[in-house]
Amino acid sequence: MAFMAVYAARQGASSFQISMLSAGPGLINLVFSLPAGSWLEGQPLVKATFWSSVLHRLGYLLLVPLPWLLPASMQVWALGLIVFASSIPGTILAISFNAMFADIVPPAWRAHVVGRRNALLSISMTGSSLLSGVMLDQFDFPENYQIVFALGALGAILSTYHLMRLRGVQERPVRVWTLLGDFARPGMLRFVDTFRFPMGLRFLSRSGSRPLLRLELLKGPFGPFLFAFFVFYTAQYTSIPLYPLFFVNELNLTDGQISLGSALFYGSMLLVSLGLSRVSTRFGHHKVLAFGALFYGSYPLFNHLAQDASLYWVASVTGGMVWAVTNAGLVNRLMERVPEDDRPAHMAFHNLALNLGILTGSLFGPLLAGWVGLREALFVNAGMRFLAGILLAVLG
Numbered sequence: 001m002a003f004m005a006v007y008a009a010r011q012g013a014s015s016f017q018i019s020m021l022s023a024g025p026g027l028i029n030l031v032f033s034l035p036a037g038s039w040l041e042g043q044p045l046v047k048a049t050f051w052s053s054v055l056h057r058l059g060y061l062l063l064v065p066l067p068w069l070l071p072a073s074m075q076v077w078a079l080g081l082i083v084f085a086s087s088i089p090g091t092i093l094a095i096s097f098n099a100m101f102a103d104i105v106p107p108a109w110r111a112h113v114v115g116r117r118n119a120l121l122s123i124s125m126t127g128s129s130l131l132s133g134v135m136l137d138q139f140d141f142p143e144n145y146q147i148v149f150a151l152g153a154l155g156a157i158l159s160t161y162h163l164m165r166l167r168g169v170q171e172r173p174v175r176v177w178t179l180l181g182d183f184a185r186p187g188m189l190r191f192v193d194t195f196r197f198p199m200g201l202r203f204l205s206r207s208g209s210r211p212l213l214r215l216e217l218l219k220g221p222f223g224p225f226l227f228a229f230f231v232f233y234t235a236q237y238t239s240i241p242l243y244p245l246f247f248v249n250e251l252n253l254t255d256g257q258i259s260l261g262s263a264l265f266y267g268s269m270l271l272v273s274l275g276l277s278r279v280s281t282r283f284g285h286h287k288v289l290a291f292g293a294l295f296y297g298s299y300p301l302f303n304h305l306a307q308d309a310s311l312y313w314v315a316s317v318t319g320g321m322v323w324a325v326t327n328a329g330l331v332n333r334l335m336e337r338v339p340e341d342d343r344p345a346h347m348a349f350h351n352l353a354l355n356l357g358i359l360t361g362s363l364f365g366p367l368l369a370g371w372v373g374l375r376e377a378l379f380v381n382a383g384m385r386f387l388a389g390i391l392l393a394v395l396g
Helices: 004-010 016-038 045-063 072-104 107-138 144-166 201-205 215-219 224-236 242-250 256-274 276-283 286-296 296-306 311-339 340-372 374-395
Strands: none
Touching: 004 016, 004 242, 016 072, 016 242, 016 340, 016 374, 045 072, 045 144, 107 144, 107 256, 215 224, 215 340, 224 311, 224 340, 224 374, 242 340, 242 374, 256 311, 276 286, 276 311, 286 311, 286 374, 296 311, 296 374, 340 374
């Protein structure tokens, strides 16, 4: 699914049209996440997860026949529409899966289960990126993308089948107000340079009788802290719609070269993540966050300097390593600053800041590229990320 934006770029999409692939889900999550979390409080989580998965992953199947049904110019808009529509059940899936995972896996087993899932995910993402790149280079366009989308749909069907096989617990377990540390993000699109934890989405379905949105929380120290996160997310997503166009139109990379970069990014990120717990214990979550955030602009900066695939691959390796550090710092520092007895309300505000940042950044990126050009926009975004890192270091 990570090749969807590259496919749109090869079909002549504009930066605005590609921005819809990230802005659409952000808008849907912004509008529907709180009502979805409230609705899920009274629902059987396994059943809700399965059926939301079925509806969400129907969109994967619709990608396969697109080249047969529509001309290139219409396919780009159809991609945005499919992503937009799939994001509604995807929002429910993201919250329900996170909550179901916490319910089904006993707290004593979670580190073991999550560790194995993350290891399998590392192998799966790296291997599927490389395999997709080989197939994209071996077959003619657009049949090559249809094959990759078909494999993605097959994976979605298998994953949904396994969700159907799950069984819920008989008694409601004791709530453990910690993050799971699971890299998987069912229901959310995955873009290079924005891979993230589900960030406690299950808390949106665990509010009980207390309201989730309480404005008095923003008047204390959590307000400036959340503002720093919002600025960071905005800077993070500003360049996301620009990368596919830059790789295709500026660097003239082949699909195989792009896929190798994706594999290097995910592989280096997940390998570095394995040793971060010791680093965080030694230096503290705030220092880890500040270090990662200050260097987070390296990915757009190296791509700005790139003239061919070589520096793009360097950007992928360093970007994955830096994002592993930054992401761990974001997650751990957020949970450190959020009171344990009031996490649903605080995480609800974080979810709003996250998706508002996704929406703002995704829409600002094309405007920035229109003003200064694609390559120059990446340089500006590197500066934006550095300034956002300073803000996180000060207010985080």
